[in-house]
Amino acid sequence: MGTLNDTYLKYPERSYGMDHNRYEWSMLSDRKPIEWPNEKKVALWINVGLQFFPLNQKGIPFKVPGGMTKPYPDLRHYSLRDYGNRVGIYRFLKAFDQYNITPTFAMNTRLTERVPYLLDKIKERGNEIMCHGFNMDTLHYGGQDMQEENDIIKRSLDQLRKLTGQEIKGWVSPAKNESENTPDLLKSNGIDYFCDWVNDDMPYSFHTKDGNLTAMPLPTELDDHFIILNNLHSAEDWADQVEDALDFMLKESSTQGGRVLGLSIHPWVLGQPHRIQYLERVLERFSKNDAIWSASPSEIIRCWKRQI
Amino acid sequence: MAKQYTIMKEDPGYYDYWPYENRPKITWPNGAKVAFWVAPNIEFYELNPPDNPFRKPWPQPSPALPGYTSRDWGNRVGHTRQMELLEKYGIRGSISLSTALCDHHPEIIELCKERDWEFFSHGIYNTRYTYGMTETQERAMIKDSIETIYKHTGQKCAGYLAPALSHSDNTIDLFAEVGTELFGNEAGFYSCDLFHDDQPTPINLRSGKRFASIPYSLEMNDTIAYLVQKITPRRYGQELKDNFDRLYKEGAESGTIMCIPTHNYQVSNAHRIKAYEEALEYITGHSDVWVTTGKEIAQYFLDNYYDLAQADIKQKNRNHGNAQ
Numbered sequence: 001m002g003t004l005n006d007t008y009l010k011y012p013e014r015s016y017g018m019d020h021n022r023y024e025w026s027m028l029s030d031r032k033p034i035e036w037p038n039e040k041k042v043a044l045w046i047n048v049g050l051q052f053f054p055l056n057q058k059g060i061p062f063k064v065p066g067g068m069t070k071p072y073p074d075l076r077h078y079s080l081r082d083y084g085n086r087v088g089i090y091r092f093l094k095a096f097d098q099y100n101i102t103p104t105f106a107m108n109t110r111l112t113e114r115v116p117y118l119l120d121k122i123k124e125r126g127n128e129i130m131c132h133g134f135n136m137d138t139l140h141y142g143g144q145d146m147q148e149e150n151d152i153i154k155r156s157l158d159q160l161r162k163l164t165g166q167e168i169k170g171w172v173s174p175a176k177n178e179s180e181n182t183p184d185l186l187k188s189n190g191i192d193y194f195c196d197w198v199n200d201d202m203p204y205s206f207h208t209k210d211g212n213l214t215a216m217p218l219p220t221e222l223d224d225h226f227i228i229l230n231n232l233h234s235a236e237d238w239a240d241q242v243e244d245a246l247d248f249m250l251k252e253s254s255t256q257g258g259r260v261l262g263l264s265i266h267p268w269v270l271g272q273p274h275r276i277q278y279l280e281r282v283l284e285r286f287s288k289n290d291a292i293w294s295a296s297p298s299e300i301i302r303c304w305k306r307q308i
Numbered sequence: 309m310a311k312q313y314t315i316m317k318e319d320p321g322y323y324d325y326w327p328y329e330n331r332p333k334i335t336w337p338n339g340a341k342v343a344f345w346v347a348p349n350i351e352f353y354e355l356n357p358p359d360n361p362f363r364k365p366w367p368q369p370s371p372a373l374p375g376y377t378s379r380d381w382g383n384r385v386g387h388t389r390q391m392e393l394l395e396k397y398g399i400r401g402s403i404s405l406s407t408a409l410c411d412h413h414p415e416i417i418e419l420c421k422e423r424d425w426e427f428f429s430h431g432i433y434n435t436r437y438t439y440g441m442t443e444t445q446e447r448a449m450i451k452d453s454i455e456t457i458y459k460h461t462g463q464k465c466a467g468y469l470a471p472a473l474s475h476s477d478n479t480i481d482l483f484a485e486v487g488t489e490l491f492g493n494e495a496g497f498y499s500c501d502l503f504h505d506d507q508p509t510p511i512n513l514r515s516g517k518r519f520a521s522i523p524y525s526l527e528m529n530d531t532i533a534y535l536v537q538k539i540t541p542r543r544y545g546q547e548l549k550d551n552f553d554r555l556y557k558e559g560a561e562s563g564t565i566m567c568i569p570t571h572n573y574q575v576s577n578a579h580r581i582k583a584y585e586e587a588l589e590y591i592t593g594h595s596d597v598w599v600t601t602g603k604e605i606a607q608y609f610l611d612n613y614y615d616l617a618q619a620d621i622k623q624k625n626r627n628h629g630n631a632q
Contacts, residue, residue, distance in 0.1 A: 003361055004440040009449055011432065013354065014408045018380075027415060029388040061369060070499035142369030178373055196373055201578070220374065221577050231538040232414050241541060245579035252389075252578075261578075 021205050022183065023215070033257020034202065034307050041253040041295035042246065042261050043300045044286055046103045047218055048092060049266045052111040053081045053136045064136045064175050066225055080266045085111065085118060088271015093121070095276065099283040102294040104128045106172050109156040110135040112163045123164060128225070128296035130170035131160050141163060144179040153185050169193060170297055176220065184208045193301055203261055203304045214301050218262040224269040235275035242282045250291055322480060322502065322511050322523065323559050324621050332509060333615040334563035340598035341559025342552070343605045347367065347500070347524055347569045348390055351434040352412055353379045362439035368413055382573030386414055389576040393585055395423060397592045402602040404430040404469045404500070404569070407453040410460040417460055426601045429453040431471025438474040445464040446476055454495060464491040466603040469524065484517045490549045493504040498606035500524035506555060506564050508609040511616050518614055520606045522565065527551070529569040545583030552591045565605060
């Protein structure tokens with residue numbers, strides 16, 4: 001063999017800390033414990049992804065997970081995703097109200113343009129809205145032209161701010177994918193926190209050219225889409241995993257301080273008639289536990305920032 | 309992907325056929341039936357690794373956040389969770405180490421040293437593959453990894469698991485030879501790269517060095533269970549118990565080995581660690597279990613059973629004319 005240049009055995013970043021300068025290396029267990037209001041132990045952030053998967057998917061640079069997989073027109077995937085915004089979301093909203101849980105909505109801007117009725121319902125509730133990019137097929141990716149990406153971010157945020165009347169401080173990229181410039185562009189477009197980097201269980205400071213963003217923990221591993229459609233587990237298995245996670249975080253918080261349980265859910269997944277009961281089961285469990293603080297990411301960040 | 313420019317063999321040639329019946333009986337220290345070890349992989353994956361013509365490090369164009377950030381989670385959050393658990397059940401970790409981690413995250417190395425954990429080489433980074441290396445390059449990479457472990461921990465590296473399980477035809481020979489060159493017979497005497505048995509087996513090397521393969525189960529590996537088989541955490545916990553039950557039963561006839569290879573970015577997730585803990589509690593709750601490390605098993609085998617095993621293998625092959 002022997003097809004590799006000797007530079008393959010050179011390691012220019014082999015030194016203390018990370019192999020990039022976006023954040024400081026630190027172990028969660030070494031950090032100062034954080035206290036949540038009213039002696040709560042776990043801050044619960046329920047993040048509802050409200051998504052638009054266009055039928056004319058471009059798939060650049062890859063087909064977004066959850067998107068169209070069949071030749072055009074892929075009616076089955078288009079309409080099954082659309083189901084979430086027509087039917088599943090109304091089951092979600094009822095459940096949140098029944099169990100007095102505070103959701104946050106991460107919305108594709110294109111969806112808010114297309115379905116004003118749903119947007120009005122969300123606005124009336126007064127819950128926090130985050131930007132989830134333009135649509136699920138508008139990916140941010142390595143090598144993307146920076147001006148093009150800035151235009152997408154600016155357009156998505158300007159329009160979402162206009163339509164919602166909210167400041168829009170939070171961001172989650174479609175597929176949590178980014179280019180090398182995404183964090184800088186988000187910050188310069190007025191974003192304060194984002195959740196694409198799934199490398200922590202607590203907020204931390206993330207450097208950009210224009211100051212710091214807060215990275216918020218929204219684990220993909222507990223996401224309903226990931227567990228049910230990628231791992232092919234049942235909705236009941238999803239509920240078991242959420243409850244096991246909650247039990248563990250409650251236990252860890254007794255020695256290491258407050259924790260954040262970020263739960264990413266989608267009405268086209270858990271909003272189905274045979275799955276909704278498992279969302280209701282975990283919401284009921286949350287509602288009965290006095291150690292849980294159901295909050296928006298901005299509330300969690302405010303509380304965290306006061307203590308660091 | 310490039311083509312390999314090498315003459316490919318039908319069989320790796322490291323070991324002979326050796327049926328799992330009527331072998332010389334192994335008895336572990338204190339009459340234990342199962343030698344049980346846990347091998348946490350402590351790895352560093354690079355955000356921008358160089359290209360390798362035979363294997364792509366990440367599925368997305370860099371920065372490939374999904375893979376990179378979840379592995380970073382393992383070091384930032386997951387490590388101490390698993391460490392506390394192993395400590396609770398009296399288990400010394402046998403670390404499969406991306407040795408560049410000594411430079412990046414010395415705090416993790418210190419925590420392991422304080423607990424007298426063992427380190428073996430898993431290459432430099434888990435994003436630098438053996439594929440395409442010349443023998444000279446691979447030897448230099450392996451030597452760097454063994455020297456790094458010695459420099460940071462004072463330990464003479466006994467075992468090897470090739471980075472990201474990427475191998476050449478020379479990998480195991482080179483590891484044994486570099487171990488000898490640096491520390492004689494005190495280093496480079498077992499491999500975790502082969503999955504052909506539930507007991508230790510002798511490995512035939514071009515140097516003739518006494519060398520063992522120690523079962524490091526891919527089937528019990530959390531990453532295989534969670535990322536490939538995609539099973540639920542509770543199912544994984546049950547499979548660990550089932551695997552143990554059978555090896556414990558068979559270990560009464562001749563000692564077996566159970567290994568749980570783990571990754572902090574998988575097994576330490578809040579929704580998974582409870583199932584793992586239940587399995588550890590179950591396994592260590594049995595009386596005839598030798599809770600040990602990879603190096604201790606390999607040393608014990610080489611000192612007590614290697615010669616018997618070699619003689620038995622030769623005898624059976626003579627009698628049956630198996631492929632050699």
